Amino acid sequence: MTNNYSKAEKATMYFIGVTTGKSSIMKVFPEWAKYLGIYAEIKGFDFMWHDDPARYMEAVNFIKNDPLSMGALVTTHKLDLLDACRNEFEGLGPYANELHEISSISKRGNELWGHAKDPITVGLSFEAIVKDGYWNGSGAEMLILGAGGSSLALVTYLIDRAKAGRDLPSKIIVNNRSEKRLNELKNHAAKMVAEAGIEGMNIEYNLCPTAADNDAAVAKLKEGSLVVNATGLGKDGPGSPLTDNVVFPEKGLVWEFNYRGDLVFLEQANAQKESKSLTVVDGWFYFIHGWTRVIAEVFHKDIPTEGPVFDELCKIAARAGAPAKKAG
Numbered sequence: 001m002t003n004n005y006s007k008a009e010k011a012t013m014y015f016i017g018v019t020t021g022k023s024s025i026m027k028v029f030p031e032w033a034k035y036l037g038i039y040a041e042i043k044g045f046d047f048m049w050h051d052d053p054a055r056y057m058e059a060v061n062f063i064k065n066d067p068l069s070m071g072a073l074v075t076t077h078k079l080d081l082l083d084a085c086r087n088e089f090e091g092l093g094p095y096a097n098e099l100h101e102i103s104s105i106s107k108r109g110n111e112l113w114g115h116a117k118d119p120i121t122v123g124l125s126f127e128a129i130v131k132d133g134y135w136n137g138s139g140a141e142m143l144i145l146g147a148g149g150s151s152l153a154l155v156t157y158l159i160d161r162a163k164a165g166r167d168l169p170s171k172i173i174v175n176n177r178s179e180k181r182l183n184e185l186k187n188h189a190a191k192m193v194a195e196a197g198i199e200g201m202n203i204e205y206n207l208c209p210t211a212a213d214n215d216a217a218v219a220k221l222k223e224g225s226l227v228v229n230a231t232g233l234g235k236d237g238p239g240s241p242l243t244d245n246v247v248f249p250e251k252g253l254v255w256e257f258n259y260r261g262d263l264v265f266l267e268q269a270n271a272q273k274e275s276k277s278l279t280v281v282d283g284w285f286y287f288i289h290g291w292t293r294v295i296a297e298v299f300h301k302d303i304p305t306e307g308p309v310f311d312e313l314c315k316i317a318a319r320a321g322a323p324a325k326k327a328g
């Protein structure tokens with residue numbers, strides 16, 4: 001993979017990922033930029049999974065030193081990039097040190113800044129699905145399938161929510177197919193809970209190597225519980241973390257983190273939507289919040305997270321991004 005680091009001729013934001021050209025953002029960004037009055041373009045930089053640190057350094061140095069290169073959104077390489085380039089950043093925003101990652105690169109005058117936006121953007125997406133007070137007295141639980149970066153962001157958000165004294169699921173359950181990341185998440189969450197001095201936050205961690213194990217965990221959930229697919233299965237790998245025999249909880253909420261791919265998990269939920277009165281949501285709002293928070297940081301633009309301007313951004317994204325969304 002060779003990236004083109006030629007001097008930007010107009011304000012440019014970069015997307016640092018793996019197959020950036022396939023993302024809907026390539027079609028959505030120009031339309032959003034027009035609407036927001038940002039005179040800029042977007043370009044992708046592709047890297048291999050766990051690429052050579054020198055390649056991350058090359059990209060970050062290019063952005064840092066090229067005047068019209070304004071910043072970047074980072075996916076997949078969030079930990080590796082910060083690890084390789086930490087000394088290039090004059091400032092790191094909230095969560096970056098705690099989570100050892102950045103998803104946003106921006107400039108403040110001559111300073112290069114990195115931010116970890118995921119706990120914020122996953123939280124905004126969560127709040128779009130689950131209204132304030134939903135968990136109060138309901139007994140409903142939350143099952144997160146997967147213990148990767150976005151599950152960690154979601155658990156971080158939930159710990160912040162507990163710190164703020166807001167309503168929470170009666171139990172948060174995290175299932176992962178292998179032990180390493182499950183333990184990492186567990187240790188991380190325990191440290192955050194202890195530092196925040198929170199008592200009585202009920203988080204359970206289960207090693208679940210098979211889809212049948214995950215089915216059993218779903219079957220035990222109480223009415224109104226939320227099931228989240230944060231495994232990437234359906235997009236990053238084939239299939240679903242559940243089997244077709246899964247039984248979702250009555251009046252449950254089902255959230256697939258992705259919006260493109262062969263989303264079998266979403267199909268499994270939709271098959272029970274009527275019979276179980278489910279609310280089924282894909283990752284489209286997560287995509288929109290993820291991008292708009294980083295665009296706001298990169299272009300120093302106040303972009304609301306709800307209301308008429310946000311609604312218009314959603315409509316523009318649906319119009320511009322729809323073909324790629326359907327094509328997966």
Ligand SMILES: NC(=O)c1ccc[n+]([C@@H]2O[C@H](COP(=O)([O-])OP(=O)(O)OC[C@H]3O[C@@H](n4cnc5c(N)ncnc54)[C@H](OP(=O)(O)O)[C@@H]3O)[C@@H](O)[C@H]2O)c1
Pocket residue numbers: 145146147148149150151175176177178179180181182208209210211214230231232233235236240241257258259283284286287288290
């Ligand atoms: N819509 C959006 O804008 C948006 C934003 C953020 C993330 N996402 C999507 O969310 C997905 C997850 O992202 P991520 O960054 O958290 O990925 P990640 O770091 O790769 O983590 C995925 C986790 O799921 C686990 N897993 C895989 N198969 C499983 C199974 N059958 N049962 C239980 N656990 C399983 C993996 O286990 P191991 O530990 O064994 O590998 C890993 O811990 C990705 O597809 C990403 O594209 C979408």
